[in-house]
Amino acid sequence: MHDVIVSGSGPSGSLSAALLATRGHDVLMLEEAHHPRKKCCAGGLLVRAQRSIGAPLPERLVERRLKAVRLVRGKESVELRSDGEIALTIRRERFDQWLVDRAIEAGATLREGVEVRGAVSSGKKVVVETSGGMEEGRALLVADGALSKCSDRLFGKCPPGSIAMGGALEADCDAADDAMEIQLLSTSNGLDSIPPACAIFPKGSGCTVSFVARGVGGGRMQKVMKDALEAYAARHGRAEAVNTCFHPIPLAPRPRLVTGRCLALGDAAGFASPFSGEGLSNAMLSAVFAADSVHRALLEKNVSPLSRYIDDCHDNILHQSEIAGTVGRNISRLLNRHGAMRLARAAAGDSRLTEAYIGLLTGDASAEEVATASLSALPRMLMRLRRH
Ligand SMILES: Cc1cc2nc3c(=O)[nH]c(=O)nc-3n(C[C@H](O)[C@H](O)[C@H](O)COP(=O)(O)OP(=O)(O)OC[C@H]3O[C@@H](n4cnc5c(N)ncnc54)[C@H](O)[C@@H]3O)c2cc1C
Secondary structure, eight states, X not given: OEEEEEEOOSHHHHHHHHHHHHTTOOEEEEXXXXXXXXXXXXXXXXXXXXXXXXXXXXXXXXSEEEOEEEEEETTEEEEEEOSSOOEEEOOHXXXXXXXXXXXXXXXXXXXXXXXXXXXXXXXXXXXXXXTTEEEEEEEEEEOOOTTOHHHHHHHOOOOTTOEEEEEEEEEEEOOOOOEEEEEXXXXXXXXXXXXXXXXXXXXXXXXXXXXXXXXXOHXXXXXXXXXXXXHHHHHHSOEEEEEEEEEEEEOSOOSOSEETTEEEOHHHHTOSOTTTOOOHHHHHHHHHHHHXXXXXXXXXXXXXXXXXXXXXXXXXXXXXXXHHHHHHHHHHXXXXXXXXXXXXXXXXXXXXXXXXXXXXXXXXXXXXXXXXXXXXXXXXXXXXXXXX
């Protein structure tokens, strides 16, 4: 019997496997695909997300180092610039392969081409049903992404309406840009997008346009992303679309995060940000929390430390996501009401607020601190807006 079985070897699965194997546990990772496998993603890795890895990324994985966020609407733009880095861009195939290699180096075993179909947690073990037969473990980490059937059965389905669709349009382009560009869309365009914007991430010799929305067809999403790419190209030079992919993004947690000896992680738990659809930060944070509580449960030969995972996720992921979602919705309303760029300029001119927003991306500020900074800056910003 294995100490821990991990279903899925994306960032949440392979990071948790590496952390547990490093602490001496026998870890088996089961992956239905073969690495390097394709993952539909824009490849923006916030500094906040990198912190959970606990090691610097090798330079060969870094496509671009980003130091600013640029808000754009039509011909107008406002930049929030930081002294340090706020994010890196990466290619998911290479990044995920590196994380898997680290888990294997730490002593975990990877079996590829194996689909996990279900699991039953009873007494002192979990019996896992796979396409290659049955496996037994003392704990199961379910880290097999947004479409996890295993999570549906063990932890309950994500709440209705909480699954959005993410689109990523990859392009060749010449931009020597070091900013993450957020192209604001009108909130009265009838699209339920999260947030009402397209994000553009520059890469080594290209860029990726990302768009997240609910109930919007693929054709309409593709058109929004193509328009954003055209607007980017008009300011930065040539840009040619290469390919587009779509994949679901879960914006709300499952009813349960732990069932018996089974824990839900990352997208399989429903941990993407309801503000932006960004998911790598919480995927990797949940991996750290899961590894900590499973390690303790294995040492104490007792399942009760697993409940700490629920507390850690509630305090550091769900509570923060709830605040970020509420702040995001209100910012969207304000952008619609007062004119996006006037408000953005007023915000960019407020050093405390800028510092708080940059801090959210780097992990130096919590969503709570950003909400507090936004509320206290609002009267100053509205006064400034009224004067001009
Ligand atoms: C279009 C788009 C753009 C995005 N852009 C960003 C971004 O720029 N920045 C960001 O932070 N986040 C972004 N995200 C979100 C991010 O991709 C996810 O939050 C992140 O990949 C979650 O990691 P994970 O390890 O939980 O799951 P995944 O990365 O989905 O990994 C799950 C793994 O499980 C395997 N698997 C699936 N089913 C089974 C099974 N039954 N048995 C065994 N293995 C299985 C899969 O093959 C995969 O390897 C984006 C998402 C989309 C759709």
